[in-house]
Amino acid sequence: MSWFKRSKEGITTSTKEKKETPEGLWQKCSNCKTIFSAEDLSKNAYVCDRCNHHEKIGSEEYFEIIFDGGKYKELDAKLTSGDPLKFEDTKKYVDRVKATQKKTGLKDAVRTAKGKLDGNDFVVAAMDFAFIGGSMGSVMGEKISRAIDEAIKSKCPFMIISKSGGARMMEAGFSLMQMAKVSGKLGQLSEAGLPYISFLTDPTTGGVTASFAMLGDINIAEPDALIAFAGPRVVKETIGRDLPDGFQTSEFVLEHGFLDYIVERPNLKETLALSLKLFRS
Numbered sequence: 001m002s003w004f005k006r007s008k009e010g011i012t013t014s015t016k017e018k019k020e021t022p023e024g025l026w027q028k029c030s031n032c033k034t035i036f037s038a039e040d041l042s043k044n045a046y047v048c049d050r051c052n053h054h055e056k057i058g059s060e061e062y063f064e065i066i067f068d069g070g071k072y073k074e075l076d077a078k079l080t081s082g083d084p085l086k087f088e089d090t091k092k093y094v095d096r097v098k099a100t101q102k103k104t105g106l107k108d109a110v111r112t113a114k115g116k117l118d119g120n121d122f123v124v125a126a127m128d129f130a131f132i133g134g135s136m137g138s139v140m141g142e143k144i145s146r147a148i149d150e151a152i153k154s155k156c157p158f159m160i161i162s163k164s165g166g167a168r169m170m171e172a173g174f175s176l177m178q179m180a181k182v183s184g185k186l187g188q189l190s191e192a193g194l195p196y197i198s199f200l201t202d203p204t205t206g207g208v209t210a211s212f213a214m215l216g217d218i219n220i221a222e223p224d225a226l227i228a229f230a231g232p233r234v235v236k237e238t239i240g241r242d243l244p245d246g247f248q249t250s251e252f253v254l255e256h257g258f259l260d261y262i263v264e265r266p267n268l269k270e271t272l273a274l275s276l277k278l279f280r281s
Contacts, residue, residue, distance in 0.1 A: 166206015
């Protein structure tokens with residue numbers, strides 16, 4: 001309906017003082033396209049209450065959901081990648097890292113933090129897909145390893161929230177070495193008698209899946225998350241067969257015995273607290 005003027009009757013309607021809606025006030029579900037206020041979506045842990053679609057979120061949001069009162073201490077916050085191979089593709093690796101840091105406000109693809117869960121110490125490493133696809137480089141391996149050391153020192157449980165495209169090709173062999181490095185550190189955590197929870201979110205793929213993401217004392221996942229080593233297209237071309245419906249979703253992986261359970265994000269904190277009580281009993 002267009003705006004109108006009726007000058008003869010002394011009635012006017014003008015668009016000169018049109019109010020602008022602040023950015024970020026409303027968000028649309030990426031699945032069913034329902035529009036929610038950002039506040040309501042945040043209160044529901046970024047899950048659509050119409051279709052139950054779990055929006056992709058980063059480490060900051062996971063920390064707020066998991067830790068009591070959303071309070072935590074970040075560990076090794078300033079650790080950043082070097083460029084041992086002097087790698088260059090469409091741009092220099094050092095330039096790519098700097099540009100991504102500026103764009104995302106992150107130092108690398110994982111953040112580690114220590115806080116309280118249900119009143120007990122808890123150390124968490126959470127990946128950020130926004131930083132070069134959550135790729136696993138030397139910084140990720142080092143930060144996770146140091147976080148495990150902190151969990152051992154504090155005698156508390158440890159969790160990795162995986163969201164990754166796999167190894168970071170710009171670091172080649174240095175990236176692949178992180179699979180063994182983190183796995184070895186998790187062995188030390190186990191020897192200390194401390195639980196490790198692996199939480200797989202959308203997507204968890206490549207070398208992360210092939211190593212520490214599947215080594216949890218409890219392996220859990222969000223609904224409908226992509227969990228794979230190689231992508232569906234590569235698998236199909238390799239075996240020369242059509243793939244089953246729902247192949248590589250968390251529900252498919254659970255059905256075939258690689259997960260212990262699937263948890264919806266609004267129930268994550270409560271479920272983690274209950275699971276960790278079982279280890280203490």
